[in-house]
Amino acid sequence: MSESIPDIKFCYLKDASEFRRRNKKLLLKSLSESRDYIRDRQSQGIDIYLWSYQGQHGYFYLQKPMAQESWAIIYYESQTVSVQLTRKIAKAVFGEFLALYRLDSYSVLDDISDDKFKICLGQFDDDLAVNGRSYFSPQFSQRQLAFIAWRFGYIALITNKQGDKISRIDFVRRDRKMDDFIRSYALFYDLFDNDGHISEGLHDPVLIDPPAGLQPHNSIVTAAAGQIIAYLKDQLHEFNFSYEIEEGTAFQKEVWEITRNIPYGQLLSYKDIALEIVGEEEKAIKLSRAVGQALGANPLPIFIPCHRVIGMNRELTGFTGGVDIKDFLLNLEFLKFN
Secondary structure, eight states: OOOOOOEEEEOOGGGHHHHHHHOGGGTTSOHHHHHHHHHHHHHTTEEEEEEEETTEEEEEEEEOGGGOTTEEEEEEEEEEOOHHHHHHHHHHHHHHOTTOOEEEEEEEOSSOOTTOEEOOTTSSTTOOOOEEEEEEGGGGOSSOEEEEEETTEEEEEEEOTTSSSEEEEEEEOTTOOOOHHHHHHHHHTTOBOTTSOBOOOOOOOEEOOOOTTSOOOOHHHHHHHHHHHHHHTTSOSOOOOOBOOOOOOHHHHHHHHHHHTOOTTOOEEHHHHHHHHHOOHHHHHHHHHHHHHHHHTOSSBTTBOGGGEEOTTSOOOOOTTOHHHHHHHHHHHHHOOO
16 A cells, blocks of 8 residues: 655645645735735745645745756745654655655754754744755655666666566666656666766676665565576576566557567567568568567567567667667677677
8 A cells, every 4th residue: 555645735826815824924914915925935936835634734835946847945934844744745746746856855843863954044034943854756766776787887677666577677878868767766876977977887787786765676676687687697598577568559569579589599580570460571571660669669678688689681770778788688699798
């Protein structure tokens, strides 16, 4: 069962009456003055949100420094908010802002833990010094993500939302685009060098331990990573970890299933796969490009071995992680070179 989180909603001018009831500073002011207060905050780039959780109610201010979508600050003014509730509200904020990576949360906490830090008097209006914590989106993800370090950067293993199956494998490497989800983990794992590039190195594949603040890898992640590492060391030829394909058209899934069954050390062409689908030579030739496009969207490379699919002229055509990775994997399987 998923953890319950507070309800949060943006405070519009029409919500001024409700906000006034929650803000002691506005209790003696008129409704019109309360609306002016909201307008003034908004003109400064500060949004107001109302929160409710298990009979408790409050509000917080939210500001995005330098208009960045990946970083936000929330502040509870003089309200007392427990560490547990602060974290739950943070989780709700991450759910509201999907591009958010870092959230700095400041409040007057009633059960301070050792990781607190102080900010100075006057940082926020005229309140006393308050306590703050920084939260990061990977700490609230329903999915697990693990990185295998290897010579081409990193291999990312991502679970489904239930965490019991691998749903995606991706290559994270220098100058290759990555989505916000993987980037958030790469930042949290500190995988970028000083120039903002993913580091690459010539070393044996190894599963990276999660940094402080993330839960340990679960059994499915550990098992899948162990099998992929064994494969890259030429110690394993078949995978048996649990997986789930969450997206894809019927045609794509058919292409992936055929590719999934290509034996270790064997090759098929795009036309060969198309021929298995349509059964006619002429149609297969026309369908070959679509097969290539389907393999370009393969969510589980290595596990679904699209590197074993080549052009009819035996050329190594495109591969999701780069043709050099495809060349490496085929050398591994055919020449035992790793």
